Every structure is written in structure tokens, then in C-alpha cells.
Amino acid sequence: MEGVGRMEAEGNGRGYLSERGWKSWAFTLDHKRIGAMYLWTTTVFFLIGGVFALLLRLELLSPQARYFSNHTYNVFFTLHGAMMIFLFIIPAIPSGLGNFFIPLHIGARDVAFPRLNLASYWVFAAGFLVIIGSLVAPMDTGWTFYTPYSAKSAAAVTTLSLGIFLIGMSSILTGLNFIVTIHKLRAPGMTWHRLPLFIWGMYSTSIIQVIATPVVGVTFLLLAAERIFGVGFFDPTKGGDPVLFQHFFWFYSHPVVYVMILPAMGIVSEVIPVFSRKPIFGYKAIAYSSVAIALGGFLVWGHHMFTSGMSPLANAIFSLMTFFVAVPTAVKVFNWTATLYRGSITFEAPMLYALTFIFLFIVGGLTGPFLGALATNVQLHDTYFVVAHFHYTMMGGTVMGFLAGLHYWFPKMTGRMLNEKVARVAWALIFVGFNVTFFTMFILGVRGMPRRYAEYLPKFHTENVISTIGSAVLAAGILVMCWNFLQGLRKGAPAPANPWRALSLEWRAASPPETENFPEIPLVTEWPYGYGTPKG
């Protein structure tokens, strides 16, 4: 590509990382540093949440409570869910990788409101500190906080609600910042149809964050008010309605699964063409399907509540809408697969994770219709089938996309290369461990094992043991991967500016980029997927 060589800047070593000392981080306005802080924080919570998951699997080795009491088990699955959702998967890609790469992708020096950006990190930090503070009386309500249980529980629900409110505020501010950045700060020549698909994913995500998050904010305020002032919106003894809580909760928490998945889909759309040396297939379909998913995602929250006594008509409408949201998702999968056709594919770690994303996401996606169809939903709702389904989409999808992104952009963020061999070993362990852990859960679900059970009937024993073994393999893979990251950070080989020969703008900056990102704002003349060598 013309321009790539010319604009490529050689790294002078540490780029945006040159300044040292805690103040250079705590008060930084640099989107890259703020992104890095988010990445570190969220990764730590991912690991903590993972430890809780392992403890759950350990307990489920035996049908009877063996290692922990039922209450402790309930606390663990609540913390696993709440941490993974609110402190890892919602902020990790949008706030972490998004912060780092949106300005680099669109050719800007920073986000639109750098100070607001820093503020949202610290609001996030305040949020997770409050949440940690709530551990004095740890939550046992499940991450969904369904009333009236959450209104009555002796746990520190009020404190936790306020913590989540703060996290939500941070999420809104970040989304707002990104929307404005993408609208107003694109480099000259960067038209909407030349935007990398990661940006389209992030843009759709930001819309959801801005529109859906305030509703959950109010919901948690009302929950807190119910506990502090005795307000009775969700309390049946005062004429309130516990199901209203579910409506409010899922009005946010369903769209938010797209906050989790759309940026990951964006990363996959970046990685696949680079490692296939082919233009992305059906750019516009992928771009607009992100927006379609984001908007359609607001109309399907009721599918979490088919057994809550809603009218059959409402159930039917939510079911139909749910199926329609599935279509744009399927379109993306077809497009990625078609991109591989007649490519020149190499299998470095980012590509392995991106392909794994597609593979696992297809499984997650194809198990969706079982839950979207009313009759089978009534059968499978609140069983392990649901647990398996959303782990295939959230962990098999989002987390694999996140890992693809981390491996893909590691050289850019740190200026160092990762050890490819170790990365592949980690990948293999994760892939095998993941499927063993979670595929068995589909079987458990079909056989009728309900979720959130500390103890279970002996007839479910075999599958649970297999699943626990799988989780150990999965954990080993994650550990190897973390070790590889740390090794890479300390003594990885210096990375060139563009190790993957990619065309999007971030690779024109140095590795790691300078604080200003680009020596001069690039002039964009083409879309970023002009791969392909028709003349050889």
C-alpha cells in the first residue's frame, strides 16, 4: 500500500511510556495510558473472577456440599458473575482497547474529551473500590439482584448498588466520549465507509452504553432506596411489582450483552483480513449489522422473562424480535468465513483466537434458537443450558475476541513481540479446556439441571466432574498465556511498527506510539482493507 512505508515511524524505544512515576499515570490525559490502566484493572478482575469460577467448579465435584457451605457457594457465584460482567467484560474491550485504539484508528491525537476520559477511569476506580468495600457482607443474590430477595438480603446490597451505579456512570461517560470522538475527530479523508470495522463495533457499543446504562443506574438507585427509605416499587407487600425490576434490569442487561460482543466482533473483523491477506468480505453488511444489532437489541429484553408470567402475546413478540436480532449476527459469521476464501492464511496467535471466536460463537449462536423459541425456552430457561449458551457467546465470543485483540495489538501497545510458540500452547489449552468445561453444560441443561445449585442430584455427577476437569485445563491455559504476556513485557523482542503488515492507521504510528500518536495527522485516501495481490 502506498503511504504505509512513508508514514511508518521507527519506535525510539518507549514512546508514550517514556514518562515514569505514578503521577504520570494517575493524572495522564493520554488515551493510551488510560486505556492501559483499564486493561490492567480489568485483567486483574478477570483473573479474580476466574478464581471464583474455579472454586465453583471445585465445589461441584461432588453432589453434596463438600468444601464450602451453600451460602459460600452462593456468594462465590454472585461474585463470579458480578465481577466478570461489571468489572471485566463490560469495560475491558470498550474502555481498555477502545480507549487505546479508537484515536489511533481514526487518525486522531486523542479522544474528544481527554479530561472526561481520565475522570471516567477514576469514577470506575471509585466504583470498584465501593464494590470491594461491599465485601464486608458479601452478596449472595446472584448478579441479577432480583427483588424481593435482594431487597431483603442481609448482604451489603445498598453499597454494591452504589458501586455499580458508579461503574455505570463511568461507562456512560466513556461511551459519550467515543461517540463524539468518532463523529468529530476523524482524520481528513476518513469517511464513514473507510472506518475500520472495529470503530463501527465501538460506535454501536457506545450508543448502547449511553442509552441503556442510565436505566440500570436508576434501577439500582431504586433498589437502594427500597432498602434505605422503604420505597416500594418492587415490593409486592406495598403494591409494587418484582417483575418490574426484571423489566428494568433486562432493558439494560440485554443490550449490554451487545456492549460485550460488538467490539469483539470488531476485533475479529480487523484480524481476519490481515492474516488472510484478503479484503474483508461485505464491509457494509458487517458495519451496518453492528448498528442493527445495537438498535434491535433494545427490543428483545423480554426473552429473559418468558416464564415470569408475562402475557403470551408479549412473549410471542419478544420471541420474534429475538430471532430477528439473530440474523445480522449470522450475516457477520458468513462474511468472515467468506473472507477466508482464496486467502493466504497464516496462523499466528491473533488469527488463532479470531478463528476460535468464530468457531465458538457459531456454537453459541446456534444454541440461541433453542432459547429464542418459546416452548423450548420454557424447558431450558434457568438450566445449565443457558449457562453453557452464554459462556459460549461471552467467553467463547467476547473473551476470545479480547484475547485476539491483546495478541494482535500487544506489539503496538508495548513495543515488544510475544513468544509465538508459548502463545500457541496457551491457545490449545484454552480451546480444549473451554469446550470440555462448557459443552458438558449443554448436556446438563437438557437433562434438567437448574443453574445456581450448590448441591445437585447424583444423576448429574458425571458431567459435573468432566466439566470441572475441563475448567482446570482452561485455567492452565490462561496461566500460560498470562506468563507469556509478562515475559513479553519484560524481554520480548523489540516490535517493528507494523509486524503484521496491516493497513489500518494505528500501524503507521511507532510501536509503542508516541504521546502525540502521529508525527502529523495522516491523510486517508483508501479504506483499510485493501489487501489482495491480483497481479501477484
Added chain:
Amino acid sequence: MSDPSGEHGDPAVAFESAKLGVWTFLATEVLLFGALFTAYTVFRIRYPEMFRVEHAKLDRVLGAANTVVLITSSLMVVLGVDAIKRGKARLLEAYFGATILLAGVFLCVKYAEYAAKFHHGIYPRTNLFFSIYFMLTGLHGIHVLLGMGVLSYVIILSRRGRLSASYYTPAEMSGLYWHFVDLVWIYLFPLLYLVG
């Protein structure tokens, strides 16, 4: 609130960014109140009788007075922004000061209403109508308080000579926010005090 400072080379871009930022922010605010209005609608449909009886306990005169106070304050904001567009910083400060004063009056009246309710033993837990009443007006009151803070910040900026006829973004943006706060009350007043 957004903090539109001159971090971008191009002041026009900075202004446009700030404007889009504030509008986006207002969109989230609409949803924030929207959830409570939804709860209002749900329970109003379910318990029309309770709403009819209970809403009569609110003081319409004070509510109407507060409506007038807020509309006047919005007018002050408009005049203030207009003043700075003509480069009259002192005038802006006067108008915005008046707005803050009116906001203070609004909150005092609100306080009096709350105090009267508590005096009669009416609390948020009393019934669903008053749950909604206190949640909505309380949340709105917090927004008024935040608005006073933002307007004070603009006055400070202006005293430091940072605003002029060529750069008045903070004044205009805080004005937008204030109109929103006003608008919420315009909906709250009839829904809570008037409709029976």
C-alpha cells in the same frame, strides 16, 4: 458534564464536539428520568384511585410557583448566553447569578414542601404515589443542585476572563443543561400535581 476546553487545535471542532457531547449526555438523562416515568405510568394504570386521592395532598400553589421560578431562571440563562455572545461578560455573570438565585428559591420551596409532608407523616415509604413523588422530585432536585454548581463554574471562568464573544462554549453548554432541568420539571409538575 463535558468539559470543553481548547484541547483541539480547531476551535470550531471543539465547539461542535462539546455540543454533540452535551446533547448525548442529555439523551442519557432522558433515559434516566424515562425509567422513573415508566414506573409512574405502570403504577398509575394499576392504581388510578390511589393516584387520584394522593395527588390532592400536594400543594399546587407551591408547585405552580416553583414552575414560574424555573421558567424565569431559564429565561435568565438565555439572556446570559446572549450577553456573552455580545462580549458582555459582566452581564453574563449577573444573569447567571440570577439563575442560581432562582434555583436556590426553587430548592427552598421544595424543602418547605418536603418538610410539610414529613410533618404530616408522609414519607417515601408511605405509598407508591409518594415513593414516585419523592424519587422523581428528589432526583430532579439533585440535578438542580448540580446545575447550580455548573453555572457557578461558568461564572468563575467568566470572572477569570476566559469567556468572550469568540469563545463562550461553557456558557452555552451549561445553558443547554439548565433548559433540560427546567424541562423535566415542566413534565413533573402536571404529572404529579395536576393530573388526577
Added chain:
Amino acid sequence: MDNVLAFGAASGQAGRVDALFVMIAVIGGFFFFLTQGLLIYFAVKYRRRLPDRDNETPAITGNPLLEFLWILIPSIVVVVIFYYGWRVYTDQRIPAAGATEVHVTARQWMYEIRYPDGRTAINEIRVPAGKPVKFLLSAADVLHGFYLPDFRVKMDMIPGRVTTLWVQPDRPGSYQIFCTVYCGTGHSNMLAKLIVMSPHEYEEWVEHGGREGDEGGEHEPLVVRGERILSNAGCLNCHAVEGKEKIGPNLRGLHGSKVPLEGGKSVTADEEYLRESIVDPGEKVVKGYPNVMPTYKASMPPDDVRAVVEYLKTLK
């Protein structure tokens, strides 16, 4: 075709749900092999052949016809699945005429059953086979669930509301009931049974005043009867006889022991203490076990309480 595809389904309705399940599985399987197959095939076939040089790759950026087709076909498929799922569901929701009604109230952590004729039971519902039965579900404290895996149905139980669910059990048997909406510490112990009896046996059981065979007969020893009631009344959902403690104190060795109470006092667990703790659990609360147990005053006749106490005395 309903029952051909049923995997241990306990009713015709369940068979139809299974048929739907199989249909989605077949469609899903087809698309699974199609997409995964192509993914793997392309990944292998179009891998880079030379270590240092890319294959020649065409600059394909899309294909309108193909893209139109793969929007259209999935749309049609999902509408078909939706329609089928909706039909089965709708039939499932409309109760058959003449259904027996059973009221079920859930509380932490048990199901209280009330039959139309006034009989009550805990955690055990008995109905005749071949006759539709409609459950009227509610909850006393928090949300609970009512899940009959063998019938492929479930419904939430919501405080302040009545939700309904009906099934038509075809075959006699004992079917599991699970709570599926998380309800606190004892959630996973909140189990119950739907016992479907042949119409003949059911008649006999009703005539016996809700007792089976020689159960509850004059000659049933008190201790045997107590053990039976203990396991039927849901006591064991919260109290372990031995092993790891559940929600409440363990039962073995309780009788005759010194029990520390909230507030510093302590009491010797004699017969009267045991009786009182069953019918009025809030009266003397054991230290470290905040009272969550419901009263059995209404649901357990004094004779039964006496039998349970006698049984507890044997647990040394």
C-alpha cells in the same frame, strides 16, 4: 410423531417440545456443519503455501447476490422456528377443560401444597394419571420457580401474584420438581416430587385420607412414621441428619443435648423443646442460626409432630 421423538417425556405436550427441540437441533446441526465445515476447509485449503511469500489473493470485497441470500435464508428459517415454538407454547398455555387444580405456595425453602378439598402437603404433589392438572403458583416471600423437567415446563412463582401451569401426565411415576429461580441459601435444596398415580391407586389413596398402603395405618410404628414425615415434609432440605451442616442445625444427637440460644440462654433439647421448635420455630432460636423456618402449626397435625419427635429421639 409426538412420542417417537420423546426422550422420557412424561406427557404428550412434553413430546411436542422434544420434537421442536429435535427440529431446531437438526437445522442448527446443518448450519453448524456448513459454517464450521467451510471455516475449517478454507483455513486449511487457503493457508499460505510458501513461508516467505503470500499466495495470490483476489481483491474480492463482496457479492450482492450471495449476501442477499444469506440474509434471506436465515430470516426465513428463524421465522419458521419462531412459529413452531410459538404454536407449541400457546397450546401449552391453554389449560385443558376439567383440570384438577392444585395450589402451590413456595417459601424459603419448601413448597406448600393445597388441594381443592382442603388436604395439604409439603413438597409432594399427588395426582392421577391421564387427567389434566393445573397448578396455581404463588410465593410467600421471594421469587421461586416451579420446574418439571420431565414435562419440559416451568413457571416462576411470584409473591403477590398467581401464575399458572398445567400438564397432563400420561404415565404413573415419580417426577422431580426443582426450584429454578434463585431464592437464597437453600435454593438447591428446594426439591419436591410430583407423584403421578394410576387412577385406581389415586382413588384408594384419597379414600385413605391421603395415605398410601399401610402408611399411617394403625400398626405403623411411631418411629417409622416419624421418619417418613420428616423426609416428606421438607425438613431434610435444611437440616442434615449427619454430615455437613445445611441451613439449620443438624438433627443427630440433638435430643438431650444442651442448645445455646440467641440472647445467651441455653436450653436442654427435650421433647417439648423439639415439639415447640417445629410448630413455633421463632420462639427459641438457636445461636448462630437466624430463624428462617416457617411454622408447621397448620401443615403438620399434632400426631405427626409427635411421631417426628419420637424419630428424632432415635438419632443418637
